[in-house]
Amino acid sequence: MDSIEAVPVTSPGTGTETDVAAERARTVGAGLSHHFNAAGSALPSHGVMAAVVDHLRLEERYGGYEAAAVARERTEDVYAAAAELIGVGAHEIALFDSASTGLRVLLDALRPGRGARVIASSTTYVSHALHLMTMARERGLDLVVAPVDHRRRVDLDALDALLADERPSILTVSHIPTSSGLVEPAEGIGEIARRHRATYILDATQSVGHLNVDVGAIGCDALVTTGRKFLRGPRGTGFAYVSESLFERMTPTAPDVRGARWVSASGWELSQDARRFESWESAVAARLGLGAALREAIARSPERTERWLRGRAGLLRSALADIPGVTIADPEGAVSAIVTFVVDGVECRAVVEALAARNVRVVSVPATHGQWDLGARALPSVVRASVHVYNDEADLGALVDAVRAVAAGRGGEAHG
Structure with a gap:
């Protein structure tokens, strides 16, 4: 060359x-x-690695829970930074160990039953596709792979026609696939989803930190991404956006002490934010590294x-x-x-x-x-x-x- x-x-x-x-x-x-x-x-950058290693040193000296207490303010900023990057509220952010975990938890919390329709883009990643196919086989879901146009993207006209029967549907789309440089028309899909009242989940694993992802413009109900890819964060990190109007209608299949409060012998209350989907145990050091990566992405x-x-x-x-x-x-x-x-x-x-x-x-x-x-x-x-x-x-x-x-x-x- x-x-x-x-x-x-x-x-x-x-x-x-x-x-x-x-x-x-x-x-x-x-x-x-x-x-x-x-x-x-x-x-990763020096700053990301320093955030991880510095916290591990705190854990080494004081213990994991004590170090987490010291870092509580910085941990809270991870939610704020994620929200700022994609244009949502911090209460609509949940942290996960991966995008695959986030997608699985959110889809399970929607509780689609027998006969429910799930429409997935042809660009769906293997881990999510396997989950969808398992749900279809075991719960009797109607799993449909969205039609594609001549550029292999979701065919917007065909999608509009598919949803025109107004049948309740979950629409899950991979913004950018693992297998090519294609970019799905996320905003056009959002417009169609809103028109037909479909629940729209965007897998932004390859797009956050890569594209200028604006949830308001896209119009998705939920978005899931990872930390390790274009965000340049540590492995074992990720986050999800779940709109307030959606998470209020969702109940996690396995509530955890992080997102729920046990209030009586047979009763519990869910957190009033997206943290209802989280688990208590997490790698705090890795999450602080994610926070550093998010702040760097915003600064770039x-x-x-x-x-x-x-x-x-x-x-x-x-x-x-x-x-x-x-x-x-x-x-x-x-x-x-x-x-x-x-x-x-x-x-x-x-x-x-x-x-x-x-x-x-x-x-x-x-x-x-x-x-x-x-x-x-x-x-x-x-x-x-x-x-x-x-x-x-x-x-x-x-x-x-x-x-x-x-x-x-x-x-x-x-x-x-």
Whole structure:
């Protein structure tokens, strides 16, 4: 690759650009490899790691509960920061150990019974799809995979027609899938869901910290995301937004002392906020790391981050498409920071291994992680590269050069 020139990306009203050098300076891992796995688990910053380690030191000295008491104010700020980032109230935020846990807890709390209709996007992640299919099999739910348009996105007209019978429905959509750079039309889906009074749950695992996610504009009733991906938080963290109007109608299937109060021999009261879905035990240090990551994401500006990441990925997608023997696997019009591709005659796992030999970190995504998407497109797997704010021109160049070498049959030649 000759060069990938910097794209000046400014935040409206600020006149400032994403400072990649500054992001790299506070990211140890950025100097150790060409890391393109933000969609799996992004590199954390010094600030995030310090928040985690400092609290663990407190636990070491004083004990877990005592350290939690000292950190209570900072723990409360995690709710405030999550709410600020996506434009909701802090009382509508619940913390979880993962997005998959959050989706499972919320869907169970909706208690869909036999004959209830659940409509899922074709981009649904494997863990959520397995839960949905299990519920359909064991509870007799009517599980429908939403029709897609020519770009593999939810077909808005077909969805509108599907919901026109006004049958009560739960609509669950993956904003950005694990298997491609596609972005679902979340706002258009929200408009249709509101019109037909469908309960709309957005899996924002790959979009919060990546796109400028505004719950008010999207119109979802609930949103679930993880901490470890584009938010750059620790593994084992995540959060959910549940609108007040929705959580008041939901009862967790396993109330916990964190979200309920035992008031009589056979009675209990649920918390009057979204914390009714939480469990008492949690990794406080990891949650404080999530809080630090959320504050950093806010400081970076979601609008500026989105524009920067889309610009970088666009350059990468174009450069990879120019390599003979490489095919971009993203559906038409994909514009997110996730770029998927295949190399003719080379298994995706072998591509990943060859790039790793050149210190370039990407992953392969098998069809078993997205049968309604990759399986439907007859793709056994794809290579996935995901860009973040710490990836500079040298990173992009190294990735493209490594893929070119693999495509030319020189994949095993690592740089000295």
